[in-house]
Amino acid sequence: MTSYALFLGCTIPARLPNYEISARKALSKLDISLVDLEGTTCCAPPPVQSLDLETSLAIAAYNICLSEEANLDIITLCSGCFESLTVANETLKQNEKLKAKVNQILVKAGKEFKGSIEVKHYLQVLSEDVGKEKIKSSITRKLCDLKVASFSGCHLLRPSKVLKFDDPERPHVYDELIEALGAKSIWYRNKQKCCGGLLRGYADDVALAIAREKIINASKAGADCIVTICPFCYLTLDLGQVLMKSTYQEEHNLPILHYSELLSLTIGVDPKELALEFHKIKIDSVLNKIE
Amino acid sequence: MENLKIGVFLSDCGKALIEILDFDNLTSFLKEIPEVTVVERGTEFWKGSGLQTIIRTIKEQKANRLIVAESLPKLSEIKIVEAAEASGLNQNFVQVIDLKNHCAWPHRNVPLEATEKAKAMLLAAIDRAKILEPIHKLEFPAVKSVLVIGGGISGMQAAEDLADLGFEVHLVEKAPFLGGIAARAGRFFPTDDCAACIQSPASDVKTITHTSRKCIYRSGIAAIQGLKIHTNCQVVGVDGQAGNYKIILEKKPRYINETKCISCNLCAEVCPVEVPDEYNVNLMNRKAIYTITPNIYPPTYVIDEKACKFNECKKCVQVCPTNAIELNQKPETTTLNVGAIIVATGFKEYDPSVIKEYHYGEYPDVITNLELARLLDPFGPTQGKIVRPSDRKFARRIVFVQCVGSRDKRWNDYCSSICCMISLKHAIMIKTSFPEVDVSICYIDIRTTGREHEEYYEKARELGVKFIKGRPTEISHDPESNLLIVDVEDSILRRLLELEADLVVLATAMVPSEDTETLAEIMQIETDEDGFFKEYNAKLRPTETKKRGIFLCGGSTFPKDAPSSSLQAHSAALKAVKFLNTGKIVKDQKTAVVNEEYCGDCEFCPVSCPYDAIELVNVDEKHVVAKVSDLLCEGCGICVGTCPLNAIDLRHFKQSELLSQTRAILSIKGQDKPLILAFCCSECGGASVDSAGMTMSDYPTNVRTVKVPCTGYLRIEHVLAAIRYGAQGVMVVGCMSEGCHHEDGVKKVETRINVARALLKEYGIEPERVELFNTIFVEGDKFAEAARTMIERLEKLGPIRFSKEV
Secondary structure, three states: OEEEEEEOOOHHHHHOHHHHHHHHHHHHHOOEEEEEOOOOOOOOOHHHHHHOHHHHHHHHHHHHHHHHHOOOOEEEOOHHHHHHHHHHHHHHHHOHHHHHHHHHHHHHHOOOOOOOOOEEEHHHHHHHHHOHHHHHHHOOOOEOOOEEEEEOOOOOOOOHHHHOOOOOOOOOHHHHHHHHOOOEEOOOOOOOOOOOHHHOOOOHHHHHHHHHHHHHHHHHOOOOEEEEOOHHHHHHHHHHHHHHHHHHOOOOOOOEEEHHHHHHHHOOOOHHHHOHHHOOOOOHHHHOOEO | OOOOOEEEEEEOOOOOOOOOOOHHHHHHHHHOOOOEEEEEEEOOOOOHHHHHHHHHHHHOOOOOEEEEEOOOOOHHHHHHHHHHHHOOOOHHHEEEEOHHHHHHOOOOOOHHHHHHHHHHHHHHHHHHHHOOOOOOEEEEEOOOEEEEEOOOHHHHHHHHHHHHOOOEEEEEOOOOOOOHHHHHHOEOOOOOOEOOEEEOOOOOOOOOOOOOEEEHHHOOHHHOOOEEEEOOEEEEEEEEEOOEEEEEEEEOOOOEOOOOOOOOOHHHHHOOOEEEOHHHOOOOEEEOEEOOOOOOOOOOOEEOOOOOOHHHOOHHHHHOOOOOEOOOOOOEEEEEEEOEEEEOOOEEEOOHHHOHHHOEOOEOOEEEHHHHHHHHOOOOOOOOOOEOOOOOOEOOEEEEEEEEOOOEOOOEOOOOOOHHHHHHHHHHHHHHHOOOOEEEEEEOOOOOOOOOHHHHHHHHHHOOOEEEEOOOOEEEEEOOOOEEEEEEEEOOOOEEEEEEEOEEEEEEOEEEOOOHHHHHHHHOOOEOOOOOEOOOEOOOEOOEOOOOOEEEOHHHOOOOOHHHHHHHHHHHHHHHHHHHOOOEEEEEOOOEEEOOOOOOOOOHHHHHOOOOOEEEEEOOOOOEEEEEOOOOOOOOOHHHHHOOOOOEEEOOOOHHHHHHHHHHHOOOOOOOOOOEEEEEEOOHHHHHHHHHHHOOOOOOOOEEEEEEOOHHHOOHHHHHHHHHOOOOEEEEEEOOHHHOOOOOHHHHHHHHHHHHHHHHHHOOOOHHHEEEEEOOOOOHHHHHHHHHHHHHHHHHHOOOOOOOOO
């Protein structure tokens, strides 16, 4: 059994219990053990990086230090945490000057960044540690002709030179993981484009218009659901459909699922344990396609 | 040695100078110098009776060194030196100085001082005359034979020109057939004429008039006397030097005897091996034994080595009626001896598969312009019908994407210049044949800069081609409908568009041909930052390289349309003719010479020589000395300035000449201002001193000039010597930093000046007494102003106070 230190970040524990529970259940079923880190902080996401690089690196490095002390690699569920922690980890491993500066800050908190661990996204763990074959052989419930519009979002792939997860222009790893579950990952227009989520709070109308286009494109292509990775993509598309109702007087009712949920459902986790009631858009139509 | 007899000829330039310079004073000054045997005064000495006086003086042996003070620098110098040589005096014994522009005119308001400066200038020339040595003429044999690399439109035309003029020409083409990229392109813009069309050789008088143009196969190119065409052949080695290059050619086996083959096609009919035809966008298959298109030269076949089963099969051998198939052919190496090389290797399309968002290579219906040209060609795989390669259905909606891989910092910065016109040509061809097809062109800027190009753009718009200003962000493929979707922001409408298309055509950047880098290395010629061959000077020597006897034309220097390639071909041919015409290269031995006693074991001069004229030669196992090629050396003297051991000198401008001139010109002071020595180069820097005179820009007479071939010649000692001989400041006047006539001589001297300044500081002398100025001809006023500023600066500093011995 491989162990990882679980870094949850902010949005998942606060707003998406269905994401957290499904990820915990699925990973444990696939023999990945998760160790909860005590005292984690904000991951210092890209907006913080743009305000003050050294501070943001220090915040991210603080969390990495916790994991170094536990002598475990980090696993993240949120793509934003994946980006910020990986950028910090790789930057500090390569740049001795910055490392020294950041360690001067960390010493006040009694920490030191050593660069001894890796940061991984849980999809990376699934594709590299677990493997598609093991996922396929763990499947207990068949998907009946489920057409999935896959959506990976931005920070799973970019900045690609640092994250090294997949080819940012022609990604395939995520779609292969969806197809491994027996679903069909369909093509839809503007599949790789932004969800609009990061514009929320600044230009809500634009954000919603972008999200709406995504929902429409996926529906037009005959998708039964959109499966997301990132908590923000999920919120933008799931909660977004509620807002579309009031703004555009439109009902799309396109279920949005976390990949971890679809995974849990196919490898035999009881749907009752998955807090599925937290979905704003009900996912019964998807559940009906599971044997 | 014969006695030194110096003749001095003073021209008053048509009496223009008599108001300023006191010629009587100058004459009596000269007559007191013992070596001066003749002093003549006149109104002009570079023609007419003045020139006759000079000739008579030489012939009557009254003088054996000449100093002529004339204006009209260069032209007068050429005429006087010519006449002196014809009269039996060595060219190097004649000095022409310019008392008008360097003395009288800039100092016209101070005649007394000007006369004193004129004395100093004359004295400098006299002192130099005392130590001059003769310069001889050299002759190098040149083979009247030319190698042309590349059988595309420009290579073919250059080869034809040369062969028509009676030169032996070897036209080498790497591919099995002539034609190059133009032949694949099918048609030319904006005339829409056939790409297979070339000029007809003048020698083919029976069928062709001098104005005609013909398809390659009808042109008679192969029949031209003296033109040897080597197809399927590559240059693998170049040795020797200008006028006498040894070329090693490697001929790949064609497996067909070209002279026996009658192109009956029986072989291809029986050949059992079929492979995708890459020449035709893989849209059809060809046999392992094949030819590309019917109108090609040589009119024969070739066997695809990778596909053919050779002795296992041999069906073609059995069926060939002329026994032309030779399956046992091996690569052959031949050696040629040529006097000059013309490089016409052209360009190729950039491979856009690296631009992942366009999915070229992944989506079959995303193609390049050259591939589209094959579809549009009636000889092509679809007989001119436009289909989408994925399912061969008629393409109803076509989107062109411009600037793919060009004008894009990620790939190639530059504009490939011809892609707009190529897309317009294709759009017009499509719209003319199939008006119902929807054609859009996504562009950043449409660049139609040639004659009738704008009209072509207009025509495309009239035919209904849509123009969308925006660079597409992504091309995606809808597997359901098999349609491509082009995402583009129309920046004029300010709208995001999603264009549906059956076929997307990428107007890719044009980049150097594959072998450009290898060839550059073999021939030791330069490439530019984009990888194209670099011409000697884009403005004035666009088809020459820095290496003598190697010329460039066509797309090898940058992507070009057919008219420009053609034009360059004729230019390169003419340059080669000019170079080889007499069968010999004649030049003066105005070259560098190495003192082998001092020279040894460093690499400074070969590295610094802009002309690759210096090589290191072993004197014994461990030690090397530099050896200068008299053929390649251009006499700039940058090696003189660079040599750490002071082991190199110029035959035509020895360091002793520089120093004696410097001492003499500073020996007469004339007025109570600080003396400045201005070392100026013989190109732009020197020309700005000339033009200061021509424009009558005032500067003090105490600024004295000494000309050097290039400022790169100057050594730190020269600067220090000027100070030792009495200069209070030193100006170095060279070309603009990027405009040095000897590549980077002026940049090299800049470094040395900085060292000199540091040294002076050590001696307690203010470093600002030495300064470099970069000027061009028209900046005479800039030179004058610099000279005035320098004097003011030195007056403020006061006289040099030596704290140590210099």
